[in-house]
Amino acid sequence: MPSLELLATCTPPCNTRTWLSAPHPHLPIIATACSDKTVRVYSLQNFQQQSTISGGHKRSIRSCAWKPNSKGESVLATGSFDASAGIWRRWEEGGGVRKPAEIDFTTGLAGGDGEEDEEDEWRFAVILDGHDSEIKSLAFAPTAPLLATCSRDKSVWIWEELEDDNFETVAVLQDHEGDVKCVAWHPKEELLASGSYDDNIRLWREDVDDWACCALLTGHEGTVWWVEFEDANNIYALGSSEDLNDTQKDYVDTRLKAGPRLISCSDDMTIRTWRHVPKDKPELPAGQIKTTSIWKNRDFEEEWVEEARLPQVHERPVYCVSWSRKTGRVASTGSDGKIVVYEERWRSTPDTKSNDASGDVQMAGGAPGPDMEDITAKKLSGSDGHKGGVTEWVVVAEAENTHDVFEVNHVIWAPRADKGKRFEDEEVLISTGDDGEVKVWTFDT
Numbered sequence: 001m002p003s004l005e006l007l008a009t010c011t012p013p014c015n016t017r018t019w020l021s022a023p024h025p026h027l028p029i030i031a032t033a034c035s036d037k038t039v040r041v042y043s044l045q046n047f048q049q050q051s052t053i054s055g056g057h058k059r060s061i062r063s064c065a066w067k068p069n070s071k072g073e074s075v076l077a078t079g080s081f082d083a084s085a086g087i088w089r090r091w092e093e094g095g096g097v098r099k100p101a102e103i104d105f106t107t108g109l110a111g112g113d114g115e116e117d118e119e120d121e122w123r124f125a126v127i128l129d130g131h132d133s134e135i136k137s138l139a140f141a142p143t144a145p146l147l148a149t150c151s152r153d154k155s156v157w158i159w160e161e162l163e164d165d166n167f168e169t170v171a172v173l174q175d176h177e178g179d180v181k182c183v184a185w186h187p188k189e190e191l192l193a194s195g196s197y198d199d200n201i202r203l204w205r206e207d208v209d210d211w212a213c214c215a216l217l218t219g220h221e222g223t224v225w226w227v228e229f230e231d232a233n234n235i236y237a238l239g240s241s242e243d244l245n246d247t248q249k250d251y252v253d254t255r256l257k258a259g260p261r262l263i264s265c266s267d268d269m270t271i272r273t274w275r276h277v278p279k280d281k282p283e284l285p286a287g288q289i290k291t292t293s294i295w296k297n298r299d300f301e302e303e304w305v306e307e308a309r310l311p312q313v314h315e316r317p318v319y320c321v322s323w324s325r326k327t328g329r330v331a332s333t334g335s336d337g338k339i340v341v342y343e344e345r346w347r348s349t350p351d352t353k354s355n356d357a358s359g360d361v362q363m364a365g366g367a368p369g370p371d372m373e374d375i376t377a378k379k380l381s382g383s384d385g386h387k388g389g390v391t392e393w394v395v396v397a398e399a400e401n402t403h404d405v406f407e408v409n410h411v412i413w414a415p416r417a418d419k420g421k422r423f424e425d426e427e428v429l430i431s432t433g434d435d436g437e438v439k440v441w442t443f444d445t
Contacts, residue, residue, distance in 0.1 A: 004339060004399040007420070007428060007440045008047040014040060014436035019061070020410040021432045025068050027092070028417035030430060031076055032438050035060040039078060042438060044417040044428075056124060058082040059134075067140045075125075077147060079135035085128040085149050087165070090121065125165040130157060130172075137182040144190050146170075150180035156194050156204065158211060171211035173204055184227045186260060193262055195224030201264055201274070207300045215302040217274055222267025222317065225334075229260045230323045237328030238346060238391065248346060251390040261307060263330065265318035271310040271332055271342075277303040310393045313340045324413040326425050329443075330393075333402070333411040339431055341397040341443060347390060397443060403433035416442075 016035040021042075023030050028044040031053075039053040039061055057080035067075035078086045133152035140147050145161040158171040178197030185192055191214075192204040201217035201224055235255045244252065255261075255275075262274040279299065316335035323330050330342045402408055410432040415425070429441040 002341070002397045002443065002445045004341065004397050004402075004429065004441045005444055007418075007442045010042040010047045010049065010438040010440065012049055013438070014038075016436055017060075017434045018409070018432045018436050018438060020063055021412060021430045021438055022064050022066055023412065023414035023430070024066055024074065025070070027074070028415070030414065030438070031064045031066065032432060033061040033064045033078065034436075037061060037080075039064055039076070040438075044414065044440070046418065047440060051122075053078075053088065053122065056080075056086045056088070056127070057084065062135060063137045065139050068142045075140075077138050077140065079138040079149055081134040083129070083131045083133055083135060083151065083153075085135055085138055085147075087125040087128070087167070089123045089125050126167060128159060128167055130169060131155065136180060139183050139185050141185045141190060141192075142187055143185075146185075146190065148183040148185065148192050148194075150183045150194055152179045154178060154180060154196075156180055156183060156192070158192070158204075171204075171206075173202075173211060173213070175202060175213050176200070178223075181224060182226050184229055184262075186229050187232050188260065193227045193229065195227045195264060197223045199224060199266070201227055201262070203302065203304065205300065205302075212300070214300055215304045217262075217264075217304055217306075219272065219306055220264065220266040220268055220270065222269075224264055224266050225318065226320045227262060227264045228321060228323055229262055230328070231325035232260050234260070234323070234325075234328040238344065247390060262304070263321050263323055265321045265332060265334070267317040269312060269314050269316065269318055271312075271318060271321055271330070273307045273310075274304050275307040277305055279303070308389055308391075308393060310342050311395050313395055313398060314338060319408070320410045320412075322412040322429075324427060326413070326427055329396070329413075331411050331413065331429055333408040333431060335407045337401050337403055337406065337408055337433075339399045339402050339408065339411055339429065339441065340395060341429075342393045343396045344391050344393050347392045399441070402431055402439065402441075403435045403437060406434040408433045 014034045014036060019033045021030045021032045029050060030042050030044060032040045034040060037054060037057050037060060041050045043050050059081035061078050061080050063079040065077050072092060074090045074092055076088045131151040131153055135149050135151050138149040147159045148156060150156045154174060154176050156173040157169060159167045160170045161167055176196040176198055180194050180196045182195045183192060193201060195201050199220045199222060202213045203215040204211055205214045235252060257278050258276045265271045314334050314336055318332055318334040321330055321332045328344060331339060333339045408431050412430050413427045414430050416428045431439045
């Protein structure tokens, strides 16, 4: 039976609540956002604190995010309850990891013996002001020079990074009716998701010259604490295409057309996956040229459907879910202190009729019926997909009281980097809690 085993607790712990830990895109380090107005950087090689970043914010740092695809330097964004976001930079000569030091962003200098190389210093780049209240989450886009921030002021801001450490506000999105808790970018497109205290998820795109809401995802019955897109290659975690039956092949084809799914978790203790339903594009008669209105893009609005609900294990609000980019597994955590790991598997094909939201369907010997493509699409769009879909989510590991009696605010998959690494691409889970501790867990299959 798979299990979660505590590998290490990062030391020293913070003496106040820790909110979130963000693994570096390519270095074996994590940045942890702390209530004491600092970001602590821990090594995943020895689990020791590497540096403390302080002086940039006046209140708790609620969130932090590394810029992806940043060549030669590390770029960290921080979002604070003081309503500002900060951008900090450090040159990474040779891709190495700096030695432990105290970093104060009021000066941009590393403390200690004062003999650090100039290239080894963090540099305070810019503070982004504009929100009227606490920033709850922020995220860099992987496909464009964009940063998204969201706030208790019910707004989502999109910033474009220009040259010379300048950022320009390109959109202020105010459709949510409550505190916006989280933002996440699509891995392949300039599509942004946000979750809110208003129980809703909104998806945002640029339409002509303006950003606007292209989809509203409803169904949660409580605050949406976290949203995250899966990796574009997750479909292959289900196995080789050579071993699939016709029903499974139809499902894979549907998934490939739909693109990466979105996952969300909520105060209502549910975890849900959402899938894009692409629009059929009718073929134009020969010789006819498609024209686009400069006033309104008719293809702008998108349809997203709830595909599945993961087994409900949590007994209190779920604060965070993390979708592994390597295995497709999902980890969740929240107010009850549990960490749960789920795995998506092919559902065994019944030899008799299966009763689900799309009706009674004969699937003898795994062969699809005459309308299987339509049936599969309906199954995928059911609001209770874990009971009748082509795949099913199962709980493969569960750990209780992971931070003693304290709530766990965040969990995330990261590459394993310590000497005990057992195989290539092994991952660990990193949990961050109200006890100020950052813990590292192995998933033993």
